[in-house]
Amino acid sequence: MNSALDILQHRFGYSAFRAPQEEIINTVITGDDALVIMPTGGGKSLCYQIPALARPGVAIVVSPLIALMQNQVDALAQLGISAAFLNSSISHQEAMAVEQGLREGHIDLLYVAPERFNTPSFAALLEQLHIALFAVDEAHCVSQWGHDFRADYLHLAELMNRFPEVPRIALTATADENTREEIVARLQLREQRHFICGFDRSNIQYRIEQKQDGKRQLLQFLEKEYPQAAGVVYCLSRKKVEDIAEFLQRQGFKALPYHAGLGQSMRQEHQDRFLREENLIIVATIAFGMGIDKPDVRFVAHLDLPKSVEAYYQETGRAGRDGADATAWMIYGLQDVIKLRQMAEGSNGSEQFKRQERHRLDAMLGLCELTSCRRQTLLAYFGEELPEPCGNCDNCITPPETWDASEAAQKALSTVYRSGQRFGVNHLIDILLGKETEKIRQFSHQSLSTYGIGKELNATQWRNVFRQLVAQGLLNVDVSAFGGLRLSESCRAVLQGKQALFLRKEALRSKSGKQKSAK
Ligand code: ADP
C-alpha cells in the first residue's frame, strides 16, 4: 500500500516520478545510502521526503539554509505532512514543543541546522527517537575546498555513526569528482549508490566573450537582447556591484545591488523585490543566489570570471528554470585570468588546496578558451556525456576561427625570457611593439633581440595572445602585485618550435557594433 508511487500520488499529488527519483527513493527505503547529484529544481526534496513517510520514525534533514526551513515545513503542512524544524531562530518554548512532538512520534520530518549535531543535548534527543533516515542537503558544504564550506558538516558523521542501521542520503546540485569523493568520505556513506542526473539545461544558451569595455558590452547585450527582463549580473567585488547597479539605473534599467556588505534588511528587501517584481535586474556578488528559486530569470551575466566550472554552472543555472529560452552570458579578459591565477597561487592554504584551486581554475579557463561546444565540455565536467554538439552555445552557433599562433607565441615567450621573467604584460607588449617608454630606457630593453619584433600584431592582439598563454598554463603569473610573467615547464616545446599552437581568433565588436575579426 505505502509504495513510493502511492505516496507520490496521494500525498504529494504528482502523477509520475521524474526519471531518477524512484530508484533513489527505493534505495533509501530499503536502507542503503545514496549520494544524489541533481541540479537545482531537479526534485531532490522528494528523494528524502517520500522515504521519510515510507519508513517508520522521523527523518532528520540537515540543511544550512535556515531561512528556508519555515517555508519547507509550511509547504509540507499544506500537504498534511507533519514536519518541524530546530534552529537558532526559534524560542526555547517552541523547541520544547517540537521535542515533545518528536518523542510522541508525531513528526515525520525534522529539519535541523548542522551545528545542532555538535550539541550533546541533540544527541541525547536522537537517542530517544526512532530515526527513519538522515538526509544531508547541500552536501557539498562538507568540502573544504568548495566555496560553501561549513565546518559543522565535518562532524555530521560522528553523530550519524551512533545509528549505524539508519540510511543516509546526501544531496547536492554541484559536485565535481573530488567533491563527490569528499562527501562520501566525510559523511561515511556505506554501500552507497551514486545518482548523477540531468545536468543539461538545454534551454540556456552559453556564451563567453572577450572583455573589452565591460560596461559598454553589458549595455549592448541588454539593450539588444533583454531590454525588459529579469536577470542577474554577477561581479566579483562589492564596489563593482554598486557601480554597475548605478550605471544600469542611469541607463533606465530597474536594477538593484546585492552583496554581503549591504545589511540584512536591505538584502532581504532587494531579494524580495527581485522575486516579486517583473523585469528587475539584480547586480550581485556570489553572496546572492543560494536557495533562490525564481522561475523566469531570463539571463545571467558574468562580468567577472567565476573561480570554477561548478560555480559557473551553479550561477548560470539560475536562469531559465521555467524551461523557456535563457542566456548565460559572460565576458572575461587578461586581467581576470591574471587575478585568479594570483589568487590561486597566493592563497595561504596547503599545497593540496592550491593544487585543487589551480586544477579548478584550469578547467574554468579551458571552458573559456574552448573552440568546440561549450555544453559538451560543461557536462563532461560533471560526468555526463552529450553525444552531439548542442547547437545552442556560441561556439556551435558561430564556430570560432583559429590561427596558427606558433610564431607569435615564440616571440612572446622569448620576450618574457630575455627580459628576466619578472615583467607584467603591458611592458612585455611595449617591448614587442618597439615602444619608447621610460621603463624601456630604464632597463635598456631596446637592446633586447625581441625589441620591436612584434609589429605585425597590435596591442590588443598581443593581449589576446598573452591571455591565452596564461590561460593554457604556458606562462605562470607572479603572486606579487605586479603580476610578472614567468615561463612554465610546459612552454618549452612551443618555445623551441617543436609544437604548433593554435589560438582563437577573437571577434571584436567595433564601436559601431559591427563585427570585425582580430587575432
Ligand atoms: P531541488 O531541491 O532539486 O532544487 P525541489 O525538490 O525543490 O528541487 O523540486 C523542484 C520542483 O519540482 C518542486 O516544485 C517540486 O514540487 C517539483 N517536483 C519534484 N518532483 C516532481 C515530480 N515527480 N513531478 C512533478 N513535480 C515534481
Ligand code: ZN
Ligand atoms: Zn554547443
